[in-house]
Amino acid sequence: MISRTQIMRLLKYKNALRRMKSFGFIKAYSNNLGDAIGITSVQVRKDFSLFNISGNKKGGYNIDDLLEQIDSILGKQISHNIILIGYGKIGKALVNYRGFESEAIKIIAAFDHNPEKINREAPTPILPIEELKDFIINNKIEVAILTVPDLEAQRMFDVICNAGIKGVLNFAPIKLLERPDCIINDVNIADEIESLFYFINDVKEAAPHKRHREKSEKQQ
Numbered sequence: 717m718i719s720r721t722q723i724m725r726l727l728k729y730k731n732a733l734r735r736m737k738s739f740g741f742i743k744a745y746s747n748n749l750g751d752a753i754g755i756t757s758v759q760v761r762k763d764f765s766l767f768n769i770s771g772n773k774k775g776g777y778n779i780d781d782l783l784e785q786i787d788s789i790l791g792k793q794i795s796h797n798i799i800l801i802g803y804g805k806i807g808k809a810l811v812n813y814r815g816f817e818s819e820a821i822k823i824i825a826a827f828d829h830n831p832e833k834i835n836r837e838a839p840t841p842i843l844p845i846e847e848l849k850d851f852i853i854n855n856k857i858e859v860a861i862l863t864v865p866d867l868e869a870q871r872m873f874d875v876i877c878n879a880g881i882k883g884v885l886n887f888a889p890i891k892l893l894e895r896p897d898c899i900i901n902d903v904n905i906a907d908e909i910e911s912l913f914y915f916i917n918d919v920k921e922a923a924p925h926k927r928h929r930e931k932s933e934k935q936q
């Protein structure tokens with residue numbers, strides 16, 4: 717059974733490989749891939765073997781080949797249609813973001829309870845919330861982004877899960893009550909920023925020791 721952590725690592729490899737490619741690299745090695753995402757080369761090779769990712773360990777892996785193999789594992793050859801609930805500031809930014817398309821992710825409709833926001837003619841139609849349940853069922857939608865205010869989030873979460881949604885990317889700053897039929901991924905930009913400050917301080921504190929260690933290693 718593949719764990720969520722392993723899948724998350726595949727996504728990290730993919731991002732690192734894309735960065736390497738954009739710098740003009742053609743091949744990647746398990747050690748530089750490991751360095752890029754902060755794990756050991758042994759772990760990289762273990763993951764690749766777990767996912768049956770082939771390549772020449774010694775001569776390096778061809779980046780295009782690796783990306784193709786990772787994409788096929790992540791099922792990216794099929795397009796993922798998703799929906800968004802709450803067409804406010806964040807919702808609008810996500811709906812209008814074109815970058816998802818290269819990931820074969822498509823927000824095919826957004827829903828809002830404010831009649832003034834409804835626009836059936838928009839490239840991504842903004843539909844009334846009353847149509848949400850039938851839309852999920854008729855289009856067999858499995859993943860939704862929730863960008864409603866916190867007070868509405870739990871109610872809307874239950875509505876969409878009852879209609880068949882299996883995974884939710886939740887932007888609302890509340891802990892949704894978990895249920896066995898749906899995976900929740902919380903996005904919290906403030907937490908991410910906090911953690912950056914934490915790690916920056918960690919690096920600052922570690923730096924003098926590191927410098928000291930490097931100096932004594934040179935002297936040996």
Ligand SMILES: NC(=O)c1ccc[n+]([C@@H]2O[C@H](COP(=O)([O-])OP(=O)(O)OC[C@H]3O[C@@H](n4cnc5c(N)ncnc54)[C@H](O)[C@@H]3O)[C@@H](O)[C@H]2O)c1
Pocket residue numbers: 801802803804805806807827828829830833845863864865866868872886887888889903904905906
């Ligand atoms: N995760 C983060 O880091 C982060 C950052 C900023 C905001 N947020 C959260 O994201 C959410 C959206 O923020 P925003 O700034 O876009 O808010 P917003 O007020 O601009 O938009 C909310 C939208 O949801 C709609 N809405 C409200 N109740 C609804 C319902 N029951 N069904 C359908 N639509 C409904 C409103 O009409 C509005 O269009 C909030 O919960 C906010 O706290 C999260």
